[in-house]
Amino acid sequence: MKDEHLPAPASGLRLFSLLKGWIAVAVFCGASLAVYHSAGGFFDARDFNERAIILDAEVVEAREERRMQRLHHVIELRYVLNDEPRTLELDVPRGVYSRAQRQETLAIAFEPDRPGVPIVPADRVTSRAQTWLALSVLALAAVCGWLIFIESRVKQARKTRDEGERVSARVSKIAYVGNASLGPVFIRFYRLHWIEASGRAGSSVGRSRMAFSALSEGSHLWVYRKGPHAWWEGDVGGPM
Numbered sequence: 001m002k003d004e005h006l007p008a009p010a011s012g013l014r015l016f017s018l019l020k021g022w023i024a025v026a027v028f029c030g031a032s033l034a035v036y037h038s039a040g041g042f043f044d045a046r047d048f049n050e051r052a053i054i055l056d057a058e059v060v061e062a063r064e065e066r067r068m069q070r071l072h073h074v075i076e077l078r079y080v081l082n083d084e085p086r087t088l089e090l091d092v093p094r095g096v097y098s099r100a101q102r103q104e105t106l107a108i109a110f111e112p113d114r115p116g117v118p119i120v121p122a123d124r125v126t127s128r129a130q131t132w133l134a135l136s137v138l139a140l141a142a143v144c145g146w147l148i149f150i151e152s153r154v155k156q157a158r159k160t161r162d163e164g165e166r167v168s169a170r171v172s173k174i175a176y177v178g179n180a181s182l183g184p185v186f187i188r189f190y191r192l193h194w195i196e197a198s199g200r201a202g203s204s205v206g207r208s209r210m211a212f213s214a215l216s217e218g219s220h221l222w223v224y225r226k227g228p229h230a231w232w233e234g235d236v237g238g239p240m
Contacts, residue, residue, distance in 0.1 A: 006238030009161065015154045018205045018235060023180075024150055028143045034136035038129070045129035052119075053110040055079050060087070062100040073097035077106065088118060096121060156229055161236040164226030169194040169202070171219045177206050192232060194221060202230035 010018075057079035065072045075097060077088045088108075092100070099121065100106060109119040119125060172193045180187045192204035192212050202223060211234065215221065222233040 007233060008237050009158075009239060010235065010237040012154055012158065015157050015236065016150060018207070019150050019153050020206075021147070021150045021154075024143060024146045028140070028147060031136060031140040031143050035133070035140050038132040038136045042129040042133045045125045048109075048111070048125055051111075053081075055081065055108055055110070056105045057088070057108045057118075058105055059100045059103060062097055064097075075100040075106075077108065079108065081110070096124075157231050157236050160226040160229045160231050161224045162239045164224040164229070166222055166233070166239075167196050167198070167225050169196040169221055169223050171215050171217055171221060172201070173217055174209070174212050174215065192221075192234075194223060194232070196223065196225065196230070200225070200230070202232070204232040205235050207235075 016022075057077040060076040060078050062073075062075045065074055072091050073094055073096075074089060075092055079086055079088070096106075106121050107123070108121065109125070111119075172195045175191050175193060177189050177191045180189060187208055189206040190209050190212060191206050192215065193201065194203070195201050202225075224231050224233065224236060224239075
């Protein structure tokens with residue numbers, strides 16, 4: 001028969017929230033949106049490549065200029081468009097500048113509807129779209145891994161609580177671990193550390209200082225221990 005003095009068991013959702021799963025969910029939503037938008041950008045870039053006018057421009061000069069205490073990388077190109085010789089001078093990123101130093105020509109692209117505005121180099125649109133898509137997919141995969149890890153911790157906590165031994169412990173310290181900002185609300189997180197009667201140590205989930213307001217160094221508390229895993233009763237509640 002269950003001890004009526006034990007606290008009610010914490011639900012899986014509560015444990016997920018205590019383990020900051022809501023942050024992972026928020027990041028997952030952001031990463032999903034990033035994948036959606038970067039995928040759209042990738043397909044737009046592919047469509048651009050199919051309809052763009054691509055020319056080989058001669059690299060006339062590649063130089064560095066200092067303006068307003070900042071170093072600029074400048075290249076000068078010469079090309080022919082619609083049988084008309086043209087020159088172009090523009091500031092470029094360091095990577096494009098390095099390519100212009102190594103190569104005699106650079107491929108440039110024009111939108112058919114805007115022939116006077118070249119894109120240098122021609123693969124800039126596609127490469128940028130590919131980079132953003134790859135980064136957003138990697139971020140989404142990392143967040144999925146984070147969510148799986150949190151879920152495994154929730155399962156571990158419930159199993160330790162329901163199948164483990166309830167053991168006596170004493171608070172060794174309540175330590176500050178970091179901050180979190182939730183819009184206008186600023187929260188300082190602390191972690192409860194304990195020493196069990198057997199000498200084994202453990203620590204709680206990071207929570208606000210108020211969660212430990214009734215405890216201080218030397219206070220008695222109960223924890224659940226199963227093998228190497230231990231959870232504070234205040235985090236997981238009583239067994240089912």
